[in-house]
Amino acid sequence: MAESGKAFDFSLFRRLLGYTNAYRLTFYYVAFAAIAMSILGVVQPELLQITIDESIVPKDNENLVFYISLMVALIFIETLLNLTFIYFANWLGQNVIRDIRVNLFELMLSFKLKYYDTSAVGKLTTRAVNDIETISSIFSQGLFMIISDLLKMLVIVGFMFYKSWQLALIVLTILPIILYATRVFQKAMKVAFEDVRNQVSNLNSFVQERITGMKIVQIFTREETEYKQFKEINQKHKKAWIKTVWYNSIFFPIAEIASSIAIGFVVWYGGLNVIAGGDITLGIITSFIILSQMLFRPLRQIADKFNTLQMGMVAARRVFDILDTKSHIDDSGTKLLSHTNGLIDFNNVRFSYIEGEEIIKGISFAVLPGETVAIVGATGAGKSTIINLLSRFYEINSGEINIDGSNINDYTLKSLRSHIAVVLQDVFLFADSILNNITLNNPNISEEQVITAAKEIGVHKFISSLPNGYHYNVKERGVMLSSGQRQLLAFLRAYVSNPSILILDEATSSVDSYSEEMIQTATEKITKGRTSIVIAHRLATVKNADKIIVMDAGKVVEMGSHKELLEKENGYYKNLYEVQFLEKEAI
Numbered sequence: 170m171a172e173s174g175k176a177f178d179f180s181l182f183r184r185l186l187g188y189t190n191a192y193r194l195t196f197y198y199v200a201f202a203a204i205a206m207s208i209l210g211v212v213q214p215e216l217l218q219i220t221i222d223e224s225i226v227p228k229d230n231e232n233l234v235f236y237i238s239l240m241v242a243l244i245f246i247e248t249l250l251n252l253t254f255i256y257f258a259n260w261l262g263q264n265v266i267r268d269i270r271v272n273l274f275e276l277m278l279s280f281k282l283k284y285y286d287t288s289a290v291g292k293l294t295t296r297a298v299n300d301i302e303t304i305s306s307i308f309s310q311g312l313f314m315i316i317s318d319l320l321k322m323l324v325i326v327g328f329m330f331y332k333s334w335q336l337a338l339i340v341l342t343i344l345p346i347i348l349y350a351t352r353v354f355q356k357a358m359k360v361a362f363e364d365v366r367n368q369v370s371n372l373n374s375f376v377q378e379r380i381t382g383m384k385i386v387q388i389f390t391r392e393e394t395e396y397k398q399f400k401e402i403n404q405k406h407k408k409a410w411i412k413t414v415w416y417n418s419i420f421f422p423i424a425e426i427a428s429s430i431a432i433g434f435v436v437w438y439g440g441l442n443v444i445a446g447g448d449i450t451l452g453i454i455t456s457f458i459i460l461s462q463m464l465f466r467p468l469r470q471i472a473d474k475f476n477t478l479q480m481g482m483v484a485a486r487r488v489f490d491i492l493d494t495k496s497h498i499d500d501s502g503t504k505l506l507s508h509t510n511g512l513i514d515f516n517n518v519r520f521s522y523i524e525g526e527e528i529i530k531g532i533s534f535a536v537l538p539g540e541t542v543a544i545v546g547a548t549g550a551g552k553s554t555i556i557n558l559l560s561r562f563y564e565i566n567s568g569e570i571n572i573d574g575s576n577i578n579d580y581t582l583k584s585l586r587s588h589i590a591v592v593l594q595d596v597f598l599f600a601d602s603i604l605n606n607i608t609l610n611n612p613n614i615s616e617e618q619v620i621t622a623a624k625e626i627g628v629h630k631f632i633s634s635l636p637n638g639y640h641y642n643v644k645e646r647g648v649m650l651s652s653g654q655r656q657l658l659a660f661l662r663a664y665v666s667n668p669s670i671l672i673l674d675e676a677t678s679s680v681d682s683y684s685e686e687m688i689q690t691a692t693e694k695i696t697k698g699r700t701s702i703v704i705a706h707r708l709a710t711v712k713n714a715d716k717i718i719v720m721d722a723g724k725v726v727e728m729g730s731h732k733e734l735l736e737k738e739n740g741y742y743k744n745l746y747e748v749q750f751l752e753k754e755a756i
Contacts, residue, residue, distance in 0.1 A: 178482060185307065185485050188265045195261050202254035203313045207320035209247050211328045214459040216240050218332075221452035254313070262308035266301045273297055273488060279497040282562045283522065291374025296491055299369065300484035307481035314474050318467035325464045329457065333449055335442075336435055336457050340464065343431040347424050347465060354420040355475050361413045362480045366487060368406040375402050413476070428465035432458055498561055498582060506584040509573050509669040510538040511700030513559065518568035520558060528554050530723040531568070541696050541713070543705040545745065546720035552704045556672050559702075560589050572670075590668035594675040596655040598647030603632060604639040606647075607662045614665055622665045626691040628657045653687075660691040671701045717742065 189196045216236055224233035274297065329337035379386060379395055386395055439454035513536040520529040529551050536542045544552045557563050559570060561577060570577045577585055598606050608614040616639060623629035631654065635641040647655045663671060673692065696703075705711045712731045719727035719734065719742045726741050727734055734742040 178486065181482060181486055181489065184489065185265075185304070185482075188268055189261065189308075191268070192261055192264055195257050199254060199258050199261060199308075199313050200316070202250050202257075203317035204320055206247065206250050206254065207317050207324055209243065209250070210321045210463060211324050211460070212243055213240060214456040214463070215328070216243065217459065218450075218452035218456035221455055222450050223452075226451065255309070258313050259305070259309040262305035265308060266305045269304065269488060269492075270297065270301050273301070273492060276492060276494075276497070279500070280494070281496050281498055281564070282557065284494070284496040286522075289374040289378075291377040292370045293491075294377065295370045295373045296488055299373070300366070300487050303484035304481050304488065306477045307485070310474060310477045312478065315471055315478065318471050318474070322464055322467050325460050329460055329464075332456065333439075333453055336439055336449065336453070339434045339438055340431050340457070340461050343427045343434075344464075347427050350420055350423050350427075351471065351475075354416060355479070357416050358413060358476050359479050359483075361409070361416060362476070362483050364409045365406075365413060366480070366483050368402075368409040372402055372406050375399060417476075424465065428462065431465065432461050435461060498564065499578070500582045502578055502580045502582070502585075504575060504580045504584075506572070506580045506588055509588050511540075511669050512536070512538050512571075512573050513670070513700065513702075514569075514571040514574075515555070516569040516571065518558065518570060519566045520554060520563065521566060522563070527566075528723050529558070529565075532720075532723070532725045534718055534725055534728060536700055536702060536716075538700055539698060540715045541701040541703065543703045543711050543714035543717045544720060545705045545711060545717060545742065547745075549722075550720040551723040552720055553674055556591065556674055556702065556704065559670075559672070560586055560591065587666075588669040589672065590663035590666050590670070591672045591674060592656075592659045592663050596647065596652075596659040598643050598650070598655060598658065600642065600645040602637075602640045602642055603635070603658060606643060606658060607639075607665060609662070611666075619661070619665055623661055626660060626664055626694045627687055628661055628691065631657060631687070657687060657691065660695060664691075664695045669699060671696060671699055672704075673701065674704045719745070 216239055220233065220236040220240075223229065224236055277293070277297070326337070326341070329340060375398070379399070386392060435457045436454060439449050439457065442449040443451060443454065515532055515534050517531050517533050518529055519527060519531050521527045532551075532555075534542075544555065546552055554563075558565055559577070561582060572580070572585070604616055604619060607619050619639065620629060623632055632638055632641075641649075643649050643655075647658075650658070673696075703711075703714060705714070705717070711717060714731065717727075717729060717731060717734055718725055721741060727737065729737075734740055735746060737743055
């Protein structure tokens with residue numbers, strides 16, 4: 170990708186243009202309109218010169234009306250071309266960014282969770298929304314406008330030499346100054362806009378995180394600290410933009426002064442020539458004044474449009490950085506898991522989130538079809554990691570995980586995950602209705618099925634008591650519900666998907682006693698007849714499990730039923746039970 174100081178990255182530009190292939194006709198029309206406008210641009214000064222020299226000076230009223238009519242017709246054609254050019258250039262830009270955004274979101278859906286563990290949500294949002302929107306300006310305000318202006322300048326220069334080589338040379342003596350200033354300006358703005366985009370990302374990320382975590386900010390009275398930090402970030406954001414304003418404030422006055430000097434020399438030399446009876450006419454001088462402005466104005470506009478192009482290219486580079494990210498789970502499996510008995514086998518599995526720091530250290534165990542297995546252990550023992558590996562949210566370092574005798578890597582990801590339902594401790598709900606949060610907009614699950622399932626696991630009464638019942642909007646992250654109510658909805662969401670394998674990841678660890686009783690009822694119903702893995706926290710779940718796997722520091726240290734493990738002298742589970750569970754029973 171482009172380096173910060175590089176004025177323009179053509180390889181990146183070619184890649185971006187590849188997205189216009191699906192809209193070739195529109196692309197060609199916009200290019201044609203840009204060329205046509207550049208050619209028509211010099212016709213008006215020529216008509217004005219002819220009008221002055223052949224109609225106004227000799228006082229020919231008939232010719233005057235004719236040439237004015239021609240100019241009106243020309244203005245009409247230029248207006249029509251300009252209108253269609255602006256519309257279709259913007260249409261093209263919007264279609265291109267729609268395609269890029271779809272590609273980006275599709276890719277982000279397949280990223281490993283590890284990618285999101287290390288990426289700020291605010292920055293990803295900026296890439297997917299702000300940066301992609303900025304790319305559209307390349308087509309609507311940058312690329313074709315620059316092409317049109319460059320062509321117009323070439324036509325103007327050629328036309329100037331055709332009309333008067335002396336006046337053309339006078340104008341062109343000023344041109345190198347503006348060209349040099351434009352080149353310096355472009356390089357400086359490239360670096361400045363890179364800084365602007367970085368500061369926008371930082372600002373978006375900070376604001377989004379603080380709004381999401383506002384409760385924590387207020388609980389710990391960190392308002393003043395966060396306010397000061399925001400002021401610092403906002404100050405950096407302001408400085409980045411001020412730098413671009415500073416470069417503009419230097420460049421544009423220089424360009425304006427150079428243009429005025431050129432026009433002054435044209436009037437001075439041309440006026441002396443007219444007075445001396447030379448071949449330069451009053452119409453030619455007037456034409457050159459307009460042509461000079463038309464020549465220098467695109468230079469100033471090109472610099473401004475190049476700013477737009479540079480911002481679009483910077484945004485494109487940042488978006489393509491994500492598109493080029495190789496962080497998705499390999500989905501090369503060919504088997505479709507159309508039905509599973511629920512036999513799970515971990516065979517010497519090793520895994521690490523950070524290379525060289527193993528979290529799972531060669532564990533092996535089996536879960537039989539229809540069996541409920543509880544996994545217990547201290548925080549950080551690797552319990553939840555096992556769940557992530559079974560669903561292939563992360564790739565194991567070595568070993569094998571099998572379902573019904575086949576390696577999970579041999580199954581397609583969609584078919585594998587469609588048979589596994591997970592109820593997490595931290596339930597995520599979208600800002601939508603309860604019904605849509607349960608079905609996740611799956612057209613194969615009807616409202617009647619959801620209501621029937623809710624009645625079966627005992628949550629229908631709770632949902633019906635809410636305003637609008639199943640159509641109650643729970644708002645962002647389900648803030649309108651208690652943690653226990655959110656947990657019940659998570660159970661219902663898992664239940665209606667009718668999974669072959671059910672995973673409860675400490676799903677009852679943060680609920681009140683009333684909700685716990687409802688959840689226990691739901692748990693018994695939902696686990697019946699299907700393979701279940703329970704990351705244990707509550708005593709009742711552990712006691713009733715067919716098998717308990719005890720983990721410590723990434724290893725399986727004990728395995729057996731509740732009764733068997735309690736009989737082990739100085740056993741890990743027995744000590745854990747006495748410290749944690751007997752205290753709760755006493756209470």
